[in-house]
Amino acid sequence: MISVVYKLLCLSCSATLEVDELLMGLCDSNKGLDVKDVAKSFFTKYPERLEWYKQGCLNVLPIFKPRINRLMRLYNQSEGVHVLQEVNGCEWDDETEEVKGFVQFGYDGKDFLELDLKTFTWIALRPEAVIAKPIWDASKVGVGVVDYYKTAFTLIYPELLKKYAEYGRSFQLRTELPSVSLLQKTPSSPVSCLATGFYPHRASLVWRKDGEELPEEVDHGEILPNHDGTFQMSVDLNLSSVTPEDWTRYDCVFQLYGVKEEIITKLEKDRIRTNEVKSSNMTVLSTAAVVVLALILIGAAGFIVYNKKKAISPPSSPDNSTELSEQLNPET
Template sequence: MTNSEQLIQLGPSLTRLHQIKMRTLLLLLLFCHVSSPVLHSVKTFITSSTGIQNIPEFVVTAEIDELLLGYCDSNNRLDPKQDIAKSFLTEYPEWLVQYKKECRHLSPIFKTFTYILTSLFNQSEGVHVLQMMGGCEWDDETDEVKGFAQTGYDGEDLMELDPKTFTWIALRPEAVIAKLIWDADKDKRESFETVLTQFCPEQLKMYVDYGRSVLLRTDLPSVSLLQKTPSSPVSCLATGFYPHRASLVWRKDGEELHEEVDHGEILPNHDGTFQMSVELNLSSVTPEDWTRYDCVFQLYGVKEDIITKLEKDRIRTNWVKSSNMTVLVTAAVVVLALILIGAAGFIVYKKKKAISPPSSPANSTELSEQLNPET
């Protein structure tokens, strides 16, 4: 059977896969911790791998605005990451049963798809990873909805769904066959469109409403200025904010800077909040001009900004300036170390001298002089 025939036979399973995949997505919304009062989004990542030891061959995770919320794998492990998910599953245990069932059903389908891809790429046994990501976005002000889905294989993009036509875009030559087969299935395209643009957002809205008192909160961060050494860039760190949709910039005379700055990624904290930082290179700035700079944090949905002036007294550092006493102590330590090393060498020399026998006289004259030194 050719690869094309395998893909054709797999068509019904893939249609079922997409339906289950999106239901799984919606089930994973139970783990959601919606992170913006304006734009809400959810992503589901499904990963199937071969040849990798000590990890499950099949893993499903759900994220809301880059925050990991729920997890299941082929080892029948379920791991909710947020309190709201735990409380929901406690109140509605039938969702937990259904979620585990869907997770188990997806695993063999993805294994089959991975096998077909290895054949298309003419690959032998080894390490290979297939990933699929799908989800939706919902703007709660404009009510605009956008669905998305894409696949990747061995670390490279494979196919991407066009959200306007709901046809697939082949991102690699080997994906053209799968694209043509999937695009030819009209029912599948309509199913994707319905699930991504209607069912997914409706469920998302429902869960936002379920956990409104917790999910729609806003937490402002603490902002600090950090510097490793006097010649290092000054880092502006904001930590403890929620949701993650925020901006952190350096300004000069009220104008945002785009040069001499380095923006870090938004990272999750262990308590569900976020942190981010932005560095400012001051190598070409005179101390007199420091007061012209400030760091500005803005949380979307909050009108007031947090502004931190660039002042030396506000900078925290673990660098300690060396003093004369430090220099003297350091010098004394070096001298003491040299003395100890020298003493140890002298002791070793004396021991070797005591063990070694005296050398024999070279001739009878030397022997006579040693026996009669005064003659």
């Protein structure tokens, strides 16, 4: 599926190109086209496609700006920030060769108009869009969009999608196993089992006790994307009611779709990475620093007292002591 998203915020537009939820490129009207690593080799093979996307990126702002201006006038909006979004794409069934397309607009964060690809007329998705529908059906804006997508869904998108699917099949079908870590903020916090760097995103991560999956005392996190196209997920285990002797009965298990091998991580104290260790080290360092500073201050104070006493006391030499005793003795 090719999915392209356009957004207009004030005078800035952005668009994304995605194939099966994989980000291929990002267009910004101010910064230009940013091709992701996964698509660079594809555009090296098909440079004409890269040029086509660059031109499309440059043309986003001139197309969207008059559209949002018309909507602002239609709804008597003379100021403020308004957002016009478009989502379009197609799905191709490689077995039946059937291609299905979709085009939908949103305005200020809400569904607005959808294009019926059988009749090529606009469908209002909320009451406020009813007055905009006949205008878009008759105006150059709406008619121009319809004409473009009549060509796009019969020629451009199916051809692109088949090329993407053919070229990226090996990449899409790859599997990457994650690294799994046990994390804990403090000794009283839940232990989090984190798996990161896996692909595809169809995976499971569970805590087990004596080989049985735990339905309770666990908190499952969402599967999140990493910057390199892989994914991460975590699951937390509450140990408040578990004695240290029972820790060995628990393990964290990661399973990737299509891979028989499981990654099993035993719940062992030595495997847990925690901030508490860093905190204790800092405490030791801080204590040592205080002790050293105190010794320096004590030494400095002693040195000052010694110098003062030395300055007050007369010099002690044999000659001086004899002379002083004679002065104090009245018989001499």
